[in-house]
Amino acid sequence: MSSTHSARHLRAALAPVIAAHICLHAAMTGMRMAAPLFALSHGFGEAAAGVLVALFAVTQIFLSLPAGRFADRRGFKKPMGLAVIATVVGVSLAAIWPVYPVLCLTALLCGGAAGAATIALQRHVGRMAAGASELREVFSWVAIAPAASNFLGPFAAGLMIDHGGYRAAFAMLAAMPLLAWALLRRVHEAPIEATRGAQKAPAWDLLRDRGLRRLMLMNWFMNSSWDLHGFMVPLLGHERGLSASVIGSILGAFAIAAAIVRLMIPVFARQMREWALITGATAVAGLMFLLYPFTRSAETMGLCSVVIGMALGLVQPMVMSMLHQITPKHRHGEALAVRLILINLSSVGMPMLFGAVGGVLGASGVFWAMGTIVGVGSHLGTGLRGLGEDAAEHK
Template sequence: MSVAEQPPPRSQLRAALPAVIGALVCVHASMAATRVTASLLVLHRGYPEWIVGVLLSLFAVAPIGLSLWAGRLADRHGLRRPLGVGVAMGAAGAAVAVLSQHPVALAVASLATGGAVAVAAVGIQREAGLMAREPSDLKRVFSWIALGPALSNALAPVVVGLLIDHVGFRSGFVFAALLPLVAWWLGRRVPRAAPPAHSLEQDSQGRPRGAFSAFGLLRAAPLRRLLLVNLALSSCWDAHSFVVPVLGHARSLSASSIGLILGAFAVAATLVRLAISRWAEHLDEKRALRRAMALATAVCATYYWLPGAAGMMLGSALLGLALGSVQPMVLSMLHQVTPDDRHGQALGLRMLVTNSATIVMPVAFGALAAATLPAAPLWLMAGLVLLAQVPARRIARPA
């Protein structure tokens, strides 16, 4: 779309918010379904825990190479182009796992579906920023957008667990391959919004910004601290995703029970984001962030001693409340501390930082769990989130 074209009214964009959320749900659920199915499949076939860690790490490899590019793509072209790339990657990656369940095929599926989420989510999150009527409305909009991953994490593990128990592992990958096509159908119902009038190729003095200009945003101390906090909390989310299948398998829980435990986490994350959308104007981002970090620390430290499937569901739900409240606050603050025409790049930078850690952390989680206890990764994250309270205290409140 030409920059000179008249963008649709903000109210028209806001009316398309359900379609945007639905598209994110489908793309993210494709990745979540692939992740759960692949993890349980390799454990079922007797592979060691570190193989699960490697597969989980691969979900973050493609986003490292694609996140900044996706941010520039979204800033230049809006929603549809990054969403189209994400849909193609997600459908193709899951289809590979449908055809073959060899570990190499599962690795390809992990790479592709992980990259699909990165590219599509950057475009969707940037589009959501355009839907906010004013800065104070950002928390509400991003709480709705954050429902996408929460709903997908609630539905996908439960559906996949039932499919595995009653049909077989291949059916979980078929489910994952169909979801991106639904995302594209929904994305086509969002009106096109023109990119900002200021060109991404030059700064305000007419100097070229270059391919790596997004790293210049790190000169802002509030953004650096915000990314450090986000990094610790997203790693905590990854630790939970790793520990539940491994600990559940060690306790001889069925795939359906493990799916319900993961679903309890996601349902709690969904509920807390619904609450944020209702009372957004009464929330202080910084205070809410620090309280969520305190709750996450406590749950991670005690999760191993929770009894049976019911205890794990309770712990997962509490952790879901804590971590589920983080993303709306982080995205709201990020949009307030970065220039309007560089929101896509800032979102891509955030995706790059979190996924870089996601490559390393699951491998470390697998080695740590194999050498000690399945819950050791959560103990590690309890300590790191506690340390992250230091930069969290120093984040300047957005104006």
């Protein structure tokens, strides 16, 4: 009965945090869709629109480590408050003065704020959990927020652009972070651990830990597979002669499968082991990539997409759970920052690599190459065995 009460209390405490994350992140995703559309509709070329999109990721690469250290020192609400201010200022500037240079500044502010908020939020919810099973549960719930905001932000911005114009859309997006702050005002924050006696070391020193290196590598497999699927499925579908709506449906099936499997994780959290799920899911993803080029119909491509979505949807909450268990508490923010930097570097570089390899080998060759790398590399996940709950006891 006490465990049921504890679970209800945890979900009640998580609700405003997740809702606030959706509101703040939706402002960024809405701008990431609206800003390049504004540029294209006002005579700027595709290159200029591409620069705008890239700027949302640039600041996350450079600001993640300072943001992680700041979260370790100052906790949850202060980083979130600064992220809200940066987002409101950035989007409001676009609403007041919608010109290309201002949109570039808006992209930098919104992207950096979203990255800093994500680090602070992930660090905070990791402290809300008591034990490994609760870590798996909270991160499965938190992982749903980006998916929701990726839908809410662009959808709301698109409706407002069609009915009120770009300035109205920017003004609406500027209000979302204010709602996020209203939700966070009553959130209880865990005490910040004293770190006076802790040795100050470079953040990248964390990667000297073999277990963390393996975890980051498995996380890279997951993120690269996610990027590969989103980038290459349209190319493969075009080779198969599929329509844009069918290709969109295949990608939509992937996203829905990833979200559904995360909703299921809390039900089975106490029976799960992170290392086994990470290893198995990565191996399944690698196998599906090998099989993908042999699919000849939209139905079989959709089936592969669903299986890959379920496999990759499992991995992120498990990675986040293990990261909080094997990293010292006073360095959680730094570890999360290192992970976010690696993700953004991969998201910037891997599509270019996929495009270059695809030009030589074709879409099928890219799937086979990535499937081999991910499938063979999945065995590295077995090295994570014993690093979860056992490691948490010694942190």
